Amino acid sequence: MRAAPRWPLHPPPGTLESLSSWLARIAEAYGVPVAELLGPNLGVLAAIPEMLDQESPPELLAALSQRTGVAVGRLAMMTLPGWVPWLFDSYPMAARDAEETFDNYVRQYSVLLAPGEATRFELTRRRTWRGPWIPAAGLNRSCPLCTAAPEPVRALVWDLPLTIGCTQHRRRLLSSEQVAQTQFYGQDLLPVPIAEPVATVENYTHQGLTTGRVALPGRTVHAGVWFRLLRCLLDELSLSTNPLRKAPAHILAQVWEAAELPERAGMRMWQPYESLPWPRQEDLLTAAAVAVELVAAGRIHPRGVLGPLLRAPVHDSVYPGDDPARARTPVPIGDLRSAMRVKDWAAINDLVADVERAMRTDPDTARDVLAFLVAFDPTPARIAEERELFIRKWGVPAHFLRTRAETESLLTDMGHEPGEIARVLTEYAEEAPRRGVSRCVTADLFTPDDLGQLRARLEL
Numbered sequence: 169m170r171a172a173p174r175w176p177l178h179p180p181p182g183t184l185e186s187l188s189s190w191l192a193r194i195a196e197a198y199g200v201p202v203a204e205l206l207g208p209n210l211g212v213l214a215a216i217p218e219m220l221d222q223e224s225p226p227e228l229l230a231a232l233s234q235r236t237g238v239a240v241g242r243l244a245m246m247t248l249p250g251w252v253p254w255l256f257d258s259y260p261m262a263a264r265d266a267e268e269t270f271d272n273y274v275r276q277y278s279v280l281l282a283p284g285e286a287t288r289f290e291l292t293r294r295r296t297w298r299g300p301w302i303p304a305a306g307l308n309r310s311c312p313l314c315t316a317a318p319e320p321v322r323a324l325v326w327d328l329p330l331t332i333g334c335t336q337h338r339r340r341l342l343s344s345e346q347v348a349q350t351q352f353y354g355q356d357l358l359p360v361p362i363a364e365p366v367a368t369v370e371n372y373t374h375q376g377l378t379t380g381r382v383a384l385p386g387r388t389v390h391a392g393v394w395f396r397l398l399r400c401l402l403d404e405l406s407l408s409t410n411p412l413r414k415a416p417a418h419i420l421a422q423v424w425e426a427a428e429l430p431e432r433a434g435m436r437m438w439q440p441y442e443s444l445p446w447p448r449q450e451d452l453l454t455a456a457a458v459a460v461e462l463v464a465a466g467r468i469h470p471r472g473v474l475g476p477l478l479r480a481p482v483h484d485s486v487y488p489g490d491d492p493a494r495a496r497t498p499v500p501i502g503d504l505r506s507a508m509r510v511k512d513w514a515a516i517n518d519l520v521a522d523v524e525r526a527m528r529t530d531p532d533t534a535r536d537v538l539a540f541l542v543a544f545d546p547t548p549a550r551i552a553e554e555r556e557l558f559i560r561k562w563g564v565p566a567h568f569l570r571t572r573a574e575t576e577s578l579l580t581d582m583g584h585e586p587g588e589i590a591r592v593l594t595e596y597a598e599e600a601p602r603r604g605v606s607r608c609v610t611a612d613l614f615t616p617d618d619l620g621q622l623r624a625r626l627e628l
Contacts, residue, residue: 178236182321183336184377187246188220189322194236210235221247221324222260246324254380254392255330261299267291270440273300278472279401280423280459281416282583285471287407289438297440300399301328304443309341312357325377329442329449330395333362335374343446365461366454373398385464386477397474401456402441404472406432415585419468426467427451427458471583524562531568531615534558535605538569538613551612569613575622584626592625 177197181190188202195205210231224247226240233240244250249259257269270291278286291297298304309326311334325331326341333340339359342350350357362370375382376391384394405424409417409431424431433444433451441449462468463478470478527534538558542550552571558564570578572593579589596618614622 175235184323185321186221186324193319255395266297273396274399274403277400277474279397279474280404280419280470280472282471285416287411301330302442303329308344311337311339311341312359313337313339331370331373332366332450332453333370335370338362338367365457369457369460384477385480402452405452405455422468423455423459427455429455469580527564534564534568548612568615572612575614588626592622
């Protein structure tokens, strides 16, 4: 059986171009309507749907691949079903699966809020939800640069509330009403650049759509992780702060204040993001971009599972290592005090070398030595100076002697209340003498064992 003949004219698909847009360009090249281009001469027995971007039979994609030489997989990615499971869990989503899909896609993880803090709603009690990123009311938007090109193209994602602008040209998308109004008054369509921090978030989305991976500050993730992180963040920003505790409510309030937008984009009653009108969706996308910027800058501390992906990890200094020829047996700090009292300098030199090695492997030894060195000047400034020397010169791991501020930040990131953290830290420091630890040092520095004790108290 002879293979179907290739169409002489078949321009390559554009980046993120929809199937309907590409077929319209081919049909224009031949001077025929799309319906005629896809008529009986294509050899497809299945019915050709009107909404090609939402429903394209496999037989149609296979026939188009034969006529144009474009791989079937590439053609599938020009339709919404082709974005399963990256952008969607399923498409189209069955109505009976709405609650389960919402919980799995939107609420399975968390970003700004700690796991389980987000207020729960029954999705099906409101208007029909068609799935993540599928708007209740169609978006008819276009990029002024894409449509002004010699061969105008339409991107598939323009019909989804996923971006504010064209991710390729970084210009705001215009609604059909804006385009009609501009043309009515005889004005030119002026491209409006996308400003920061929205541009950064849309660049992440562009990476996910074009490469399948997104380079976030924390680490590079699969595109599916980014789309779900963004959708989860939008949901958290749509929540009322009234039922939330003080810490998560303060985080959301900080975001909206920095975004200079009304909280919850002006919503009075919760609705899923896809059910909102575009102006509110745009405000939520803007607030999400501001939240990403605040997390990256360290101005807010996310409490959720995916929050650390939005900020660069803190790299602790690493000591190059001990001399393998020397013994590694920890030496009690009391031996050093005894040698100094009798001025046994040879023993002192050997003990100092042994203590230095012990400090790099035992947090308690490191703290005991620091307490010994600052005994006559236990001021916070002196303790901070000696701690920095321990880390830079002697190679003591920074997490052996965490400061109070670092410990508070770490416990906050774990989802504990700042007020409770401050209370427990103060109580723990006051109990230091009973543990045989200098109170002046333990009030400012905490070992890994201390962190475990503090977490246990906070979780009671």
